[in-house]
Amino acid sequence: MPMKILFKSILILCLLVLAGYIAANFVLKKMGPKALEEIRAQLDQKGIEVKQFEYEDIQINSYNSAELQNVSLEFQLDKKVYGNRSYTAQFRAESVSARLANLNNPVLFFTLDNFLIIIEPEDKTATRVFAKLNDGNLQTGMPLYLESPFESAKAIIADIEQLFREDYTLGKLSFTAKTLLGIDNKELDVRMFTERKNDTTFLRFDKNDTRHISNEVDLDLVDAEIEVIARHPSKVPAMIKITMQAKLLSGMEKAQNPQFPEDAFRHLYWSYHLTREFGPKLAKEITDAHETAPGNTQNERLMDYHNNEVARMLARQKLTTAQLKQLALQSARVIRNPDEVPQKIAQ
Secondary structure: OHHHHHHHHHHHHHHHHHHHHHHHOOOOHHHOOHHHHHHHHHHHHOOEEEEEEEEEEEEEEEOOEEEEEEEEEEEEEOHHHHOOOOEEEEEEEEEEEEEEEOOOOOEEEEEEEEEEEEEEEOOOOOOOOOOEEEEEEEEEOOOEEOOOHHHHHHHHHHHHHHHHHHOEEOOOEEEEEEEEEEEOOEEEEEEEEEEEEOOEEEEEEOHHHHHHHHHHOOOOOOHHHHHHHHOOHHHHHHHHHHHHHHHHHHHHHHHHOOOOOHHHHHHHHHHHHHHHHHOHHHHHHHHHHHOOOOOOOHHHHHHHHHHHHHHHHHOOOOOOHHHHHHHHHHOOOOOOOHHHHHHHHHO
16 A cells, blocks of 8 residues: 555654664664664564665764754665565655653654655556655654663554554654655645644645645545545545546446436445445545535435435445446436435435
């Protein structure tokens, strides 16, 4: 999954930054120079081969903080671990700093400034989704305990993984970056950022960039849809792909048969696949947001709400596109014309 690869890149970066401090014999000098090789060995076991790790200078900013300047690293992700493709990744940062706190039980907090991550599959024809981060900044508020660095690193890793998999985490961190989003053979930039609310960190897309993406792929989403999509960055590629496919397939059927119930089929296909992918709650949130678009009559909206609900219930079954098409044509549960709304809703 693309977001999994992105997460692994940031994870590896954090581990290698830790290794850099160990190797430089600053802040973590008690752990000894062998720690760097230990970390490399652990990464090798996880299918991560470090090709290069360099920095221009290391600077002590205060009694409890140090900074690596102009950091660069390159690593390979083994396809045996990360799926059917092998990936190479590059990282560069203007600075990576660590702050030591709580001397009784010393912990580290990391800050990455102006970083770039580029992930390339060996297969150059593969679609690149979240394959690049630039203008990035990351500040961790989760402590890395020096007495148990690997164990506490796992906790940090789990928080970062959850953020990029589920768009939220209880872990405290601040993150901003521009990411490359590959959709419909187009590569579009969108700004990602975190916001902290009620002791939870949420991942977000910039709404203006999200609107630009929708226009570029000819979806013309309304404000309420933009709001929902921007709150779920990890799900955006699948959301847009399903929406585009519903529009394309329904249009093709209508072109072949002018009597085909295009609107009913589009909503059945769209809501069915959104539910299969994300569950009924988020699918309903997305489709309900769409119905705020101006121009539809009350009966047209009620028809769409109804067909969306039918599709969510159908999502418990594994149906083909052909079966959804037959349901749109024949099922008594489906509303094909707004004039049928009073009778169908009453049932």
